[in-house]
Amino acid sequence: MGRAPCCDKANVKKGPWSPEEDAKLKSYIEQHGTGGNWIALPQKIGLKRCGKSCRLRWLNYLRPNIKHGGFSEEEDNIICSLYVSIGSRWSIIAAQLPGRTDNDIKNYWNTRLKKKLLGKQRKEQQAQARRVSNNQQKQDVKRETENLIVASEVMINQVPYWSSSEFSSVPMPVTNASSFQHYGLNNQTSLRSMMVNKLEGITFSNDHHQQPQQPYTNGCEIPYLQDQVFPTMVNHVTVVSNENNSVTYQPSNIFQGFENFPSDFCELVCVNPQQMEGFNYGMESMDMSMSNGGSTNTTSTESTSWGEMSSLVYSPLVADYEGCRQGIIAQDHVVAFEECKYFGMQMQ
DNA sequence: AACCCACGCAACCGCAGGGCG
DNA sequence: GCGCCCTGCGGTTGCGTGGGT
Numbered sequence: 001m002g003r004a005p006c007c008d009k010a011n012v013k014k015g016p017w018s019p020e021e022d023a024k025l026k027s028y029i030e031q032h033g034t035g036g037n038w039i040a041l042p043q044k045i046g047l048k049r050c051g052k053s054c055r056l057r058w059l060n061y062l063r064p065n066i067k068h069g070g071f072s073e074e075e076d077n078i079i080c081s082l083y084v085s086i087g088s089r090w091s092i093i094a095a096q097l098p099g100r101t102d103n104d105i106k107n108y109w110n111t112r113l114k115k116k117l118l119g120k121q122r123k124e125q126q127a128q129a130r131r132v133s134n135n136q137q138k139q140d141v142k143r144e145t146e147n148l149i150v151a152s153e154v155m156i157n158q159v160p161y162w163s164s165s166e167f168s169s170v171p172m173p174v175t176n177a178s179s180f181q182h183y184g185l186n187n188q189t190s191l192r193s194m195m196v197n198k199l200e201g202i203t204f205s206n207d208h209h210q211q212p213q214q215p216y217t218n219g220c221e222i223p224y225l226q227d228q229v230f231p232t233m234v235n236h237v238t239v240v241s242n243e244n245n246s247v248t249y250q251p252s253n254i255f256q257g258f259e260n261f262p263s264d265f266c267e268l269v270c271v272n273p274q275q276m277e278g279f280n281y282g283m284e285s286m287d288m289s290m291s292n293g294g295s296t297n298t299t300s301t302e303s304t305s306w307g308e309m310s311s312l313v314y315s316p317l318v319a320d321y322e323g324c325r326q327g328i329i330a331q332d333h334v335v336a337f338e339e340c341k342y343f344g345m346q347m348q
Numbered sequence: 349a350a351c352c353c354a355c356g357c358a359a360c361c362g363c364a365g366g367g368c369g
Numbered sequence: 370g371c372g373c374c375c376t377g378c379g380g381t382t383g384c385g386t387g388g389g390t
Contacts, residue, residue: 014359015358015360016359016385017359036375038375050360051376052375052376052377053359053360055376056359057358057359060358060359061358089378089379090378090379091377091378091379102377102379103358106379106380107356107357108356110380111355111357
């Protein structure tokens with residue numbers, strides 16, 4: 001017993017649409033609308049097409065104000081930043097790009113942007129491999145590799161770090177994809193306003209070398225960056241004991257709920273973990289800490305200043321891409337990404 | 349000129365989720 | 370609560386085309 005077909009496949013034409021079919025469909029919908037029933041539409045028009053096919057044709061091609069090809073640098077930026085933020089949620093990404101369809105963006109990403117970014121990433125890796133020639137750097141690589149192994153094991157086992165007994169008593173912040181829907185964050189404007197609202201009362205510091213404890217309105221504190229090895233997707237929450245014995249919680253894993261987060265990124269993390277440094281909390285103007293493998297140990301002598309981190313404001317994968325770098329600077333096209341990170345911290 | 353291959357794009361397929369009886 | 374129907378979405382496929390040999 002399979003699912004009933006949506007149409008009589010024997011009497012349905014498949015393949016490319018002819019100009020006549022396009023004209024029929026377009027004129028009918030412009031005059032009568034879809035009637036809320038795509039399945040019945042082709043019969044009304046006299047088209048031997050599946051209703052789903054009609055819908056697709058209309059949405060992706062015949063609909064007014066559709067743009068095809070010729071993606072601008074600005075659109076590239078938006079796509080990159082949103083992909084980093086939410087993954088392959090093409091319909092959401094398309095909603096931020098007037099005149100673009102999810103199918104178009106998906107194709108554009110798969111055929112161009114992905115290759116472009118991965119190509120740059122590989123070049124970076126090769127260049128870095130050449131740079132790693134002195135002993136100190138070799139030691140760094142060894143250390144980071146060890147951390148990668150630990151992180152990779154966790155990722156492979158898919159055991160959320162917060163499920164460990166170590167964190168069992170810690171109220172874990174949760175952010176997931178549905179959070180966006182819950183807050184009606186279906187467009188950039190609402191995302192932005194949401195962010196603005198949430199940021200009220202928060203003081204930002206541009207001097208990342210200071211050690212302020214920026215109080216949050218919800219009582220959460222943002223500790224000074226004390227140590228940093230390399231953050232990974234599994235390395236997002238730390239309990240930090242401060243000098244005054246108060247406890248602060250670090251931001252959450254922003255990918256919770258994004259189980260299908262792009263494999264490209266997993267690949268990149270595994271291949272070149274250090275490249276992912278700063279990926280998660282690279283908010284340029286917020287003091288947020290990185291910590292070591294989710295450990296509560298904050299006594300490491302290794303440290304990375306926010307001055308360094310600010311150069312990794314964004315996923316290096318994307319940051320490698322000049323267009324996206326510009327987008328970061330402009331701060332206009334990374335709203336969703338920042339909010340993903342921000343919600344990871346705020347929605348506790 | 350013929351063939352091969354890679355690429356880009358349009359379209360298809362299957363699944364998930366919501367609405368409704 | 371259950372099942373059916375429909376829509377929407379994301380992944381995948383297949384065809385057309387252009388460049389290289």
